[in-house]
Amino acid sequence: MIDKNVPLTEVVFYILLALRHPNHGYGIIQEVEHMTDNRVTLGAGTLYGAIQTLEKKQWIRIYHVDKESRRKKEYLITPLGRAVFEEERLRLSELLKNGKLIEEVQAYD
Amino acid sequence: MIKFRLYFDKDLETEWLNEMAAKGYAMTGFFAGFYMFENCEPGKYIYQVDLGNRFFSVSNDYREFMNDTGVEIVQTWGLWIILRRLSSAGKFELYTDVDSSIAHYTKIRRMFIVVLAIEICCFFIELFGAMAGIHFAQVFLFLLIFIVAAFVNIILKTSQTIAKLEERKGGRY
Numbered sequence: 582m583i584d585k586n587v588p589l590t591e592v593v594f595y596i597l598l599a600l601r602h603p604n605h606g607y608g609i610i611q612e613v614e615h616m617t618d619n620r621v622t623l624g625a626g627t628l629y630g631a632i633q634t635l636e637k638k639q640w641i642r643i644y645h646v647d648k649e650s651r652r653k654k655e656y657l658i659t660p661l662g663r664a665v666f667e668e669e670r671l672r673l674s675e676l677l678k679n680g681k682l683i684e685e686v687q688a689y690d
Numbered sequence: 691m692i693k694f695r696l697y698f699d700k701d702l703e704t705e706w707l708n709e710m711a712a713k714g715y716a717m718t719g720f721f722a723g724f725y726m727f728e729n730c731e732p733g734k735y736i737y738q739v740d741l742g743n744r745f746f747s748v749s750n751d752y753r754e755f756m757n758d759t760g761v762e763i764v765q766t767w768g769l770w771i772i773l774r775r776l777s778s779a780g781k782f783e784l785y786t787d788v789d790s791s792i793a794h795y796t797k798i799r800r801m802f803i804v805v806l807a808i809e810i811c812c813f814f815i816e817l818f819g820a821m822a823g824i825h826f827a828q829v830f831l832f833l834l835i836f837i838v839a840a841f842v843n844i845i846l847k848t849s850q851t852i853a854k855l856e857e858r859k860g861g862r863y
Contacts, residue, residue, distance in 0.1 A: 592787050606758045625759050625773075626740055626784030626794065629752065653758055 587669045595621055596631055596641075597666045603644040603655040606632070632656065640665055691715060691727040698844040700739040700770070700798065701851075707737035707772070720765045720772060735774040736782035737764075741798050742771045769801060788859045792852060799848040806841045809834060 589597070595616070599609040610623045623631075635641045640662030645655040658666070697703035707717050707725075716730035717737065742748050746766050748756075756763060760779045765772040775782040785791040813834045819827030 590789055606755050622786050624783040624786035625756060625761055627786045627790040629755050630790050630793065654754060
């Protein structure tokens with residue numbers, strides 16, 4: 582079976598990670614920038630599109646809508662989203678583990 | 691201040707709006723090629739142009755999301771949405787990765803192709819009219835040739851933009 586879920590794009594990876602706890606759009610942008618030392622910045626259009634897609638895939642869900650304070654919408658990762666994230670984490674750790682093989686120094690030159 | 695401009699290329703339009711804002715003119719409205727400007731502190735805003743899914747409006751979802759991230763919807767026109775954010779809030783970009791940029795320009799190209807198809811239909815209607823000797827049809831026919839040419843041009847340009855993005859994506863191996 583061809584698994585289409587992984588690899589995740591960097592954007593999806595970090596959005597799912599930022600939604601391990603309830604978070605709103607601006608919070609996601611800030612957290613991802615902080616975690617990556619400003620390497621990964623999420624443009625408003627990029628994040629909006631990704632949230633729409635992830636919600637449709639049911640990897641994330643609306644957690645809370647605050648109707649009073651500017652109607653901020655908070656999102657949260659779903660169990661399905663966690664499963665996909667875990668799958669990606671396994672793939673990445675395999676990469677890291679196998680990547681270490683490059684340290685086997687041999688005199689081939 | 692009001693300025694008249696016809697932009698087919700949203701990147702050039704964005705560039706111009708930001709140049710105007712840098713000079714102290716903040717765009718506040720648009721109607722059929724006429725851009726309205728108000729005085730502002732030079733460089734107060736950063737403008738961006740997006741393509742939405744609705745005519746002359748945006749979904750509540752989109753509006754709320756943009757407001758949450760400090761983005762103001764200045765004007766909707768057709769499917770186009772003109773947005774701005776205070777430059778004090780930092781860099782303002784809409785599409786920051788290759789995948790979403792490709793999706794954005796592909797959507798733009800699709801819209802232009804649909805409009806072009808409609809124009810070509812109009813072209814043939816006017817052509818029959820012109821051949822039947824209707825005067826205004828002949829004038830319209832002439833006008834349509836220019837419009838069709840402009841759209842073909844922007845479709846080709848958008849395709850080039852997409853191809854460059856695909857190349858960047860394909861380069862990651």
